Amino acid sequence: MDEKVLDRLQEQIGYRFANAALLRKALTHRSAAHQRSVGRSGRRVVRGAGSNERLEFIGDRVLGLLMAEWLLERYPGEQEGALGSRHAHLVSRTALAEVAHALDLPEALDVALHEERIGIRETANVLADALEAILGALYLDGGLDPARGLVRRYWSGAIAAQAQPPKDPKTALQEWALARGLPLPVYEIVSADGPSHAPHFVIAVHVAGACGEGEAGNKRAAESAAAASLLTQFGTASGPGTGMK
Numbered sequence: 190m191d192e193k194v195l196d197r198l199q200e201q202i203g204y205r206f207a208n209a210a211l212l213r214k215a216l217t218h219r220s221a222a223h224q225r226s227v228g229r230s231g232r233r234v235v236r237g238a239g240s241n242e243r244l245e246f247i248g249d250r251v252l253g254l255l256m257a258e259w260l261l262e263r264y265p266g267e268q269e270g271a272l273g274s275r276h277a278h279l280v281s282r283t284a285l286a287e288v289a290h291a292l293d294l295p296e297a298l299d300v301a302l303h304e305e306r307i308g309i310r311e312t313a314n315v316l317a318d319a320l321e322a323i324l325g326a327l328y329l330d331g332g333l334d335p336a337r338g339l340v341r342r343y344w345s346g347a348i349a350a351q352a353q354p355p356k357d358p359k360t361a362l363q364e365w366a367l368a369r370g371l372p373l374p375v376y377e378i379v380s381a382d383g384p385s386h387a388p389h390f391v392i393a394v395h396v397a398g399a400c401g402e403g404e405a406g407n408k409r410a411a412e413s414a415a416a417a418s419l420l421t422q423f424g425t426a427s428g429p430g431t432g433m434k
Contacts (some may be wrong), residue, residue: 190216194297201292202426203342204327204335205314208403211297211330215241215248220301220314242387249406250327252280255333255340271354278355279347282405282414285317288343294319345399353398358416362396365423371397374419376412 222239403414
C-alpha cells in the first residue's frame with residue numbers, strides 16, 4: 190500500500206494514526222486479504238479474515254452514534270420520526286459513497302487485481318464499507334473525537350442541505366404507487382449471506398413492472414436502498430408508463 194497515499198488520506202482526515210496498521214486494514218478489501226492469505230498458505234481461509242470487515246462492523250455503530258448525537262444538537266425541537274428520517278439518509282450507502290469520493294478512497298483501496306479489473310473500487314457498497322472501516326479504525330486508535338472530527342467535517346454539507354426531514358424511501362415509493370392507483374410495492378430477498386457479525390442482504394422491490402435492488406447489513410436498510418434505487422429510476426417527474434407528475 191502506497192505510503193504517500195496513506196499520508197495524503199491522513200491529511201484529509203485530519204488525524205495521524207498512532208497505529209498505522211489499523212488504517213491499512215480499514216482500506217483492505219476482502220478480495221486482497223483472501224488473495225494474500227491463500228498465496229502464503231496455499232489453503233482456504235475464513236472469508237473476510239484480514240480484511241476491513243471487522244472494522245466496518247464497529248465503524249457502522251460509531252457513525253450511527255455520532256450522527257445521532259449531532260442531529261440531537263442541531264434539531265433540539267424535532268421528534269424521533271423526523272430525526273430518524275434524517276439519520277437514515279445521512280448514514281445511507283449513497284451518502285457514505287459521496288464522502289468516500291471526497292476523501293479519494295477509490296485510489297487508496299487495496300483490492301485484488303481481478304476485482305480491480307471489474308471496477309470494484311468505484312462500487313458504492315465497497316466505498317461505504319471502507320469509510321465505515323476508517324471510522325472504526327479512528328475510534329480504536331484515538332477514541333470518538335477523531336471519528337467525530339471526520340463526520341462533522343465531511344457530512345456538514347449534507348446536513349445543511351436537509352431543510353426538511355427527508356422522506357423514507359419505502360414510504361415515498363408506497364405513496365408514489367398509491368397516487369397512481371398501482372399495487373403496493375413487493376419486496377423479496379435476493380440473497381442473504383455473510384458472517385453473523387456482518388450479514389449482507391440483497392433485496393429487490395417490484396412496482397409497475399419495474400425492479401430496484403438494494404444491499405445492506407440488515408433487511409430494513411436493504412429494502413430502503415432498493416426503494417431508493419427504484420425511485421431514482423422513476424425520476425421526480427414521472428414513473429414508468431404513467432406520464433404523471
